[in-house]
Amino acid sequence: MRLKDTGLTAQELKDMVNKYMVETYERYDFIAERAEGMYIYDEEGNAYLDFYGGVAVNSPGNRNPKVVAAIKDQADDIMHTFNYPYTIPQALLAKKICDTIGMDKIFYQNSGTEANECMIKMARKYGVDTYGPNRYEIITAKRGFHGRTYGAMSATGQPDSAIQKGFKPMLPGFTYAEYNNLEDFASKITENTIAIMIEPVQGEGGVRPATQEFIEGLRKLCDEHDMLLLFDEVQTGWGRTGAPMAFMGYGVKPDCVSMAKAMGGGMPIGACCATDKVAKAFTRGTHGSTYGGHAIACAAAYASISEILDNDLSKNAKEMGEYMKAELAKLPHVVEARGRGLLVGCEYDLPISVEVKHGCLDRMALITAIGDRVNRMIPPLTVTKKQIDELIRIMREAIEEAAAKLEA
Numbered sequence: 001m002r003l004k005d006t007g008l009t010a011q012e013l014k015d016m017v018n019k020y021m022v023e024t025y026e027r028y029d030f031i032a033e034r035a036e037g038m039y040i041y042d043e044e045g046n047a048y049l050d051f052y053g054g055v056a057v058n059s060p061g062n063r064n065p066k067v068v069a070a071i072k073d074q075a076d077d078i079m080h081t082f083n084y085p086y087t088i089p090q091a092l093l094a095k096k097i098c099d100t101i102g103m104d105k106i107f108y109q110n111s112g113t114e115a116n117e118c119m120i121k122m123a124r125k126y127g128v129d130t131y132g133p134n135r136y137e138i139i140t141a142k143r144g145f146h147g148r149t150y151g152a153m154s155a156t157g158q159p160d161s162a163i164q165k166g167f168k169p170m171l172p173g174f175t176y177a178e179y180n181n182l183e184d185f186a187s188k189i190t191e192n193t194i195a196i197m198i199e200p201v202q203g204e205g206g207v208r209p210a211t212q213e214f215i216e217g218l219r220k221l222c223d224e225h226d227m228l229l230l231f232d233e234v235q236t237g238w239g240r241t242g243a244p245m246a247f248m249g250y251g252v253k254p255d256c257v258s259m260a261k262a263m264g265g266g267m268p269i270g271a272c273c274a275t276d277k278v279a280k281a282f283t284r285g286t287h288g289s290t291y292g293g294h295a296i297a298c299a300a301a302y303a304s305i306s307e308i309l310d311n312d313l314s315k316n317a318k319e320m321g322e323y324m325k326a327e328l329a330k331l332p333h334v335v336e337a338r339g340r341g342l343l344v345g346c347e348y349d350l351p352i353s354v355e356v357k358h359g360c361l362d363r364m365a366l367i368t369a370i371g372d373r374v375n376r377m378i379p380p381l382t383v384t385k386k387q388i389d390e391l392i393r394i395m396r397e398a399i400e401e402a403a404a405k406l407e408a
Contacts, residue, residue, distance in 0.1 A: 002033055003043045010043050028361060035062035038380055038387055040366065051391055052366040056203075056235045056343070056378040059262035060307035067265040070303035074296045081295065083288070089298035096305060097273065101245050102253065105279035107272045108293035112234030112260035113147025115270035118287060119258045120151045120197070122274060123228050124173070125281035127194030131226075137192045138230075141179040143205035144198065146232055155197060180210060182217040189225055195255075196222055197230035200246035200340070206374045207338055207345025209241075215250045228255040228278060234270070238262035239308040239381050241341035242318030249340070262381075265304025269297040313381035317341040320383050327392045332399055342383065345376045352402040359398025365391055 003010060010031055017027070030042040039047045040062065050062060060067060074089060081087065094106050107122075109115045120138065127135035140146070142157040150171055156163055157176035164170060175193075177184040179202060196218055202208040222229040229252075236246035237259040243249035247257060255278050260270030291297075308314070321341040328337035328346040337346045348356075351372035360367050368376045377391070 003031060037061045037063075038383060046364060049365040049387060049391060049394075051377040051379040051383075052368060053378045053380050054266065055261065055368075056240060057261045057264070058266055059239055059381045060265050060304050060311075060313065061380045061382045062266075064265055064304065064307055066307055067267075067300050067303045070299045071267065071296055074299035078295050080291070082290075083293055087293070087295050087298070089295050089302060090293045093298045093302045093305075096302060097259075097271070100305070100309065101248065101257070101273065103257065103273035104276040105274050107274075107279075107282065107287065108298070109260075109270040109272065109289055110268050110291050110294075110297075111147075111270045112258065113149045113152045113270075114289070114292075115234060115258035115260050115272050116146045116152040116155065116232055117149055118272040119230055119232075119256045119274075120155060121287060122256060122272060122278060122281055123195040123197075123230060125286060126228065126278050129281055131194070134192045135194045137173045137175065137190065138195045138197050139175050139177055139185055139188045139193060140197045141199070141202065141205075142176045143179060143202055143208070144176075144232075145202070145204035146197070146199075147234075179205065179208060180214045182214055182221070185218065186221055189221070189227070193225065193227055195228040195230050197232060199232045199234075200236050200250065201241060201343050203235045203343060203376065203378075204370060206347070206370050207343060207376050209338065209340040210250070212250060215247075215252045219252045219254075222255075230254060231257045233257050234260045235378075236340075236343060238305060239314040239317050239341075240343050240378070242321065243314050243341075244309065246340065262308070263304065264297055264301045265307070267297045267300035267304075269294070269301050308381065314341070316383075317381045320385070320388060323385060324377065324388050324392075327388060328395075331392065331396055333403055334399075342381055343376075343378055345370065345374050347374050348399070350403055350406055352399065352406060355402035355405065356395065356398045359401050360391075360394050363394045363397065365394045367391075367395075 032040050033043045034041045040050050124136040140155045140157050144157045146152040146155040154170035154174050175188045177188045200210050231247050231254040256274040258272050318341050324344050325337040333348045333350050334346045335349045353369040353375045357369040370376050
């Protein structure tokens with residue numbers, strides 16, 4: 001829908017949002033009216049260079065033609081049904097995902113936080129069924145982020161952040177350890193621990209990749225203590241880090257993995273995949289989702305994943321990610337450029353990341369800020385060197401402007 005079709009002015013629409021919607025987001029002062037490829041267009045037709053990627057969702061490109069076609073084709077047949085009959089998109093997508101990433105079973109959800117809730121429930125149920133009623137505790141990483149429902153929020157290792165403040169008490173059974181610190185994770189294990197759950201790259205935690213030694217060490221710890229290794233790949237999954245799933249790039253297989261975001265290419269869908277051993281914990285009535293496995297969402301996901309795999313966008317993510325990190329490292333006040341694939345961040349020696357984000361917005365480029373010293377870039381995996389160069393030019397101007405204001 002375009003603004004001209006509503007009979008409203010831009011300000012009238014913004015006023016409507018302010019009056020009727022509960023606002024927990026920082027609003028940018030433009031209407032996102034359409035999108036294509038690497039660009040979002042506002043109500044006046046201005047193009048914004050999109051290094052936000054719908055928060056790592058639009059990996060095959062904004063409004064990818066094959067994803068759009070799959071949505072339209074599926075809508076002509078069936079949009080939604082209950083989960084008792086077989087549906088074609090569910091079946092085809094399940095096979096593609098499990099065969100691609102080497103997992104046995106999949107359970108569909110609607111979002112990343114739901115996928116993590118599913119994974120937490122599955123791990124706890126497996127622990128209780130296999131070892132007894134107290135084997136349900138999970139160790140997660142400090143500064144991690146797993147979602148905003150109660151299980152996922154409790155698993156999020158940020159007890160002093162706005163994510164948890166005002167919502168306590170958290171659910172019991174979660175302990176936090178230092179990311180990339182194998183000894184700290186080992187020290188938190190008790191007789192009641194059933195799993196370790198981490199992100200292969202901490203996104204909201206400042207774009208911090210796990211080391212190879214850390215990932216391998218966690219797998220060994222879990223094997224030695226009859227525990228499960230759970231990977232939250234809601235943000236890192238489906239090409240983002242230079243492999244179909246981040247764990248494949250590390251060569252370490254988890255017992256369960258969650259996914260969402262890029263999975264649907266713009267449609268809301270998530271999933272939890274598991275080995276047969278763990279998946280058996282879910283029996284009839286133990287978990288469910290009305291919209292999980294929605295026909296249109298599954299059709300879109302099949303098209304999105306096919307586009308990522310068929311066009312080897314993982315390779316482009318790896319190459320462009322390395323190029324972007326090298327160029328970011330040359331910018332003023334950048335003390336570190338880090339990440340894996342096209343999940344990239346830069347940290348400054350000044351508290352300017354929010355101002356840099358707004359400076360980029362003023363110059364028609366979209367990036368995110370993590371705290372006051374880190375900017376994060378998560379563009380579509382189709383990004384080119386030319387588009388990265390344009391962002392770097394814009395960021396340089398925004399950094400210089402923000403630093404001059406701070407130092408004035």
